[in-house]
Structures are given as C-alpha cells and as structure tokens.
Amino acid sequence: MMSARMSTLASLRGDIERLEAHGDGYALNKVALGHAGADAALRGGLAAATVHEVFSAGHQSAAATGFIAGLAGRLAPRRPLVWVRQDFSEIELGALSMSGWAELGLDPRCVVSVRAADVDTALRTAADALACDAVGVVVLELWGEVRQLDLTASRKLTLAAQSSGVTGLLLRVAAQPSPSTAESRWIVRAAHSPPAAPLTLAAPLMPAAPGSAWGAPVFDAELVRNRHGPLGRWIMEWKCDECFFAEPAAYPQPVAAAPAHRPNQAFQRRAG
C-alpha cells in the first residue's frame, strides 16, 4: 500500500516536472538557424520537438517550401524526413523535386514522401510519423483553409512531437493563421536576389560575374508568433554550400517599395 502510494507520488512529480520543462522555453532543445537576428529573437534557435508553422500566399509557395527545407536541414540533417502532402497541393504547387532538394545542399536520400488523398488522412499520417522517434522532421503540407486542423488537432500534433522528440513543420499555403499550439509561426515571401546587373532591353543577357551569381534562395521571413520571445522580420539567405541561413551580404534597396520595417534588425514586438 505504502509503496503504491509512493510510486503514484513519484509519477505525479515526474508529470509536473515534465510539464514544467515544456512550459519553459529555455529547457527546449534549440537549433540555431545561423541568422543572428532570428536566432536572438528565438533565444538561441528554433526549438526541436515542437511544431512550427510557415504560412505563405499561393504564388509564394516555392519560397515557403525552400524555407521549410532549410529549417528541416538545420533541425535534423542526417535523419529521415517525412513529407506529407495532399494530392491536390501537388497539382496546384508542383511536386517537391529532389533535384532541387539536392541543389539546396540537402540530402534527398533522407526524404520519404507521403501523398495523402485528403486532409484527414494527411493529419493522421503526420501524427503517426511525429510519434515515431526514428524520424527527424515531419513536414505537413496543406493547401487552403483546413477546417480539420483546429486547436485539438494542433494539440495532438504538438503532444506527439513532444513525446517523441520529432519536430513538426506545417506548411500552410493560401491559408489564414488560426489558433494553434505551434511554438512559432512564420510568414514567408520570396525576396530579391542580391544585386547584379539587372536585365535591360539594351543588354539582355549579361553573363553573371563569378561569385555574384543571383538566384540563391533568399527569403523575406516574418516571425509573427513566438511563444518565448520577440517577433521580427528578416531577409535571410539560405547558404546551399554550408547549409545555414545567413544575412545576405549588403542587401540593397529592394526594387519594390519596401514596407517600413524592412530590412529590420530591431525586434518588433507585437501584441498577441
């Protein structure tokens, strides 16, 4: 009787410890992205064993895909990655191409793709994969507003990620942010390549000077939710050779009129 009570007490204490550990952002296992500003806002880097959301507009999906690929590459470069997507999103956004994946400096051998017929299947498959600790990262790609991904479903994903140590990344294309238990939420757009001679009618095809090759993946990433730190918006470049995010060297005045806070080194605190 006595021992039973003791063990109950011990297990309760364990539960409380576990809850506290997750409540505290500093105890999470962090992976630095490489971009100084973003890492500072995230207090050291992106938290593993949680769920992060990346939103993008429909035509910006490739940038968001690249950003997620980069995050996955930082979080678990050698471990299997499960990429769950719907059939429809493959038609709408194009299939994930492993040639392009390899061009980003990532390892296509780690990638297992799952094509789900509908949202329910995709959610369930993602939850299953998140619960399997042999996997490094699970990416769930969803197109459009998804009624099924409510707070409960989001909580399920987070719990699965916490118990197994797998990181979940949600790619939400053409969707509005809704309440969720995600650790962080990003809105990603494509950003201009660093400067080179822009194309003009007079000199249509200037061969790019060596070293100044344009076309490296550059993202305009806005952190709109961060449970344990400030928000911000940064221009990040994915370094394909070294596999980390970096500040683009001497980012120029954007061609389009820039929003007031870009590029931004200072944190922008936002309510919510």
Next chain:
Amino acid sequence: MQIYALDDKAARCGLETGQPLANARAICPELMVFDADEVADAKILDDIADWCDRFTPLVALDPPHGLFLDITGCAHLFGGEAALLRMICGALTWQGFVVSAAIASTSVCARTLTRGSPGRIVKNGEEAEAVNPLPVSALGADAAITTGLRRAGLKTIGDVAARAPCEITARFGGDFTTRLAHALGEGDAPISPRKPLPDYIVEKRFAEPVTTESVISITLSQLAHMLVAAMGKQGKGARRLEAGFFRTDGAVRAIVVDTGQPATKAQVIDRLFRERLDALNDPLDPGFGFDLIRLSASRTEIVVQQQRDLDANVHDNDKLADLIDRIAARIGGRRVIVHLPQDTHIPERAVWTAPAQHHLAASSQAAWPARAESEPPLRPLRLFEKPEPIKVPFATVPDGPPHHFTWRRAVHAVVRAEGPERIAMEWWKQNGEVLTRDYFRIEDEAGLRFWIYRDGLYGSELVTEEGKPAPANWFVHGLFA
C-alpha cells in the same frame, strides 16, 4: 438470335440451346426472353471460385461454366472425397445453381464425367473404364468433331478409343487425340489456378458464424500468432499477407497487406491489419456472419537475424520501415514513396518515385549527383508534373528570354534571366518528333524565381510548312525557392 441457355421448364417444352429464337417462339409463344450477359456469367463464376477457395487453395476457372478444384491432400479435412463432393454440390444447389461434379485423377477425365455421369468418383487407373460408355459429346470437343464422330458411327468414347489413334488424328486433328488420351487417364492437362499457392495458410472455422468486430479482430490476432509460429520454424518472414473472410452466404472478401521487410512478429501483423481494416473505404460487411477466416502469407522471405542492440542505426531503420508499413497499410503502398536518381537529363524523369516499402534500402544508398559548389540552385525545388503553358508576347531576341509573361492570369515582368540551358529530348527513346527545350532561370519584379522553357529551336525546329518562323510555345516547368 439464338437461345444461349434455358431453364428446366423451357427444356420440357422441347426447346434446346442453339435454336433460333423465332423457332422457339413458334413452339412456345409464352416464352420469356432475356439478353445473355456473358460478363455477369463470368463474374458469378469468379464468385463461385472465390467461395470454393475454402476447400482448396488451387481453384482454376474452366470458362464458360466450369471450375477445377485440385483437392489433392484436402479431402480428408472434409470427411473424405464423397463427403466433400456432397458438401460442394449441396451448398451450391441450395444457393440455386445447377451443379454437376465428379472427382477423378485427371482434370479432363473429371470434366468429361461431369457431362456424362455426374457425381462419380473415379479412382486412379479406372478412368478408361468409367469414361468408355459415355457419349462422345461428353468430351466437350467442337460441334463439328462431335457430329463427325457420330456420322462415322462412333457413338461412345469407348468406340473412339478402340480405333487406332493415327486414324482419329488424321480425321479430327492432334488436339482431339490428346484430349481423348487425357480423358482416358493417359497423361493430364495441367490446370492453371487463379492464384499462386500461398506459402503458409492458417485458418479458423466457426460452427456459428461470427459477426462482431471484436471476435473478428481477436481471431485475426490468434491467426497471426499461428502464422508466425509456422513461419518461424523455417526462419521465414511474410512480405505479403492476405486475410480472407468467407461469409455464410458465399461472398468472400480478401484483404491484402504488404510489408517492406519480412514480418516476423504477430503484433506487427495484427497492427497492420487493424490499420488496413480501419481505413477501408467500404468496411468489412459481415452480413449474416463469417464462417471461415483465413490468413495466408503469399510471399515470404528468409529472415536474416541481426544484432539489434548495439547498432542504433539499424534499430532506427527498422522503426522507419515499420512506420512506412503502417502508413502504406492504411493509404496504399503507392502513396508512400522514396526518390531515386535516374541517369537522364530530362528534368521530369531525373527522379524516379518508387514505393518506399520496397526501395527504402536502395534509396538510402543511392548516389545523387553532387551539386556545383558556390553556384545558386540550377534546378527548381517545385517541379510541375505537367509544365504549365504561359503567354509570352515577345522575347527580346529570338533565342532569348521573354520580357514579361502571363502565368495563371498574373503578369510577371522579367528582371533577371539566365539561360538558355538547352536540353535535347531523348530521341532514341521516343517515337515521333520531340522538340528541344531552351530553359531559362527567371526572376520577376517581386523576387519570385521561375524555371521556364521554350519548346523548340528557332530557325530549325520552329518553322511552318512554308519555311517561315513559327510562334513558340512557352511553359513554366518549376519554381525556385
């Protein structure tokens, strides 16, 4: 129009198959006529064959109306050959079919007996004796041969067999002689069973049909244990498992589950089936209950025992393979894929998406081409399976990139471009003319990066019949990050 089949009542009126419909109507004006549906007939024969699977795994179709059952080594399970014959005929008659069956040691002999003297069981060596008194029509040869034999005065099979084989062959052909020999028990024509023989079968029969889900799932897990025990004795593991649910009313449902690596644990098999049954679009319908549930391993492999404890990597791979099996059991093996590089320049064929269950090991050792150091990505991250056409009003120079283009109803102005990267199609693999593609990397004013191409070369490929330059088609093939 002819009569294809008729029932007993019509036969009593004096009608027969093959008779013209007009004659039949004249004999029997109140005749009811339906169109023959050979597809439905084939379907019902297939269903009966499914039902017959409960007696033996080797069931062959003998269209249009026959089935062969190879009952070698099975009869004793049903109380002997006579009891088995009674059981099959009784059950089918009860369902409303007209059955004639016979057992013999060669398939052709058994078929001949069903036409001449149904219900007989002929021992090995007594075939000639049993078949000889039957009419030649029982052999089931062409109508021309049967008529020819009758005209020649050979009424029974015995009469024909008494003639020298060379005479028969000269008049009716070699095939007929062979068939005759088989019917007499000299040699046998092999039957081709519908399904290959499973490596292991375990099954459970119920005196009282079961309908509840819990009993079915308990039965499946018991069967899984029995199957694993049987396979374990020979060091085998199952790669493909099939569960057969035999309903009392004759309907049979088979559910197949594939595994990526040999399954040797009952819990794994049990779990895979649970996932599969859970995800069925049309759930298992017990109807009046299942009276037989069978689990068979149709493909097995020898299991290589590995040292698990010390090598964490192997352990992880096992877990990943388990995960893939579970997902595949639920949503189908073709939907869980790994990627393998292919030796081709054609972008859409450069990667082969293969089922992960069977190619996981291959994909983890695949050699991908190394990327060029300090170059931006040259291939897009998102590739459209079908390149999407874009509207290009004009390109700056004939071979150059477009100035702006319209894709999905939005206009994109080209700010930066690099190219062309010329990719010729593999003419040695394709029929007809295929156009060379000029690919460009494009960045628009919003920073979006596209991979577009022009189909065909100016001057050489893009010419009209009069020799003038033809307009080019442009496509978006992919999107860069």
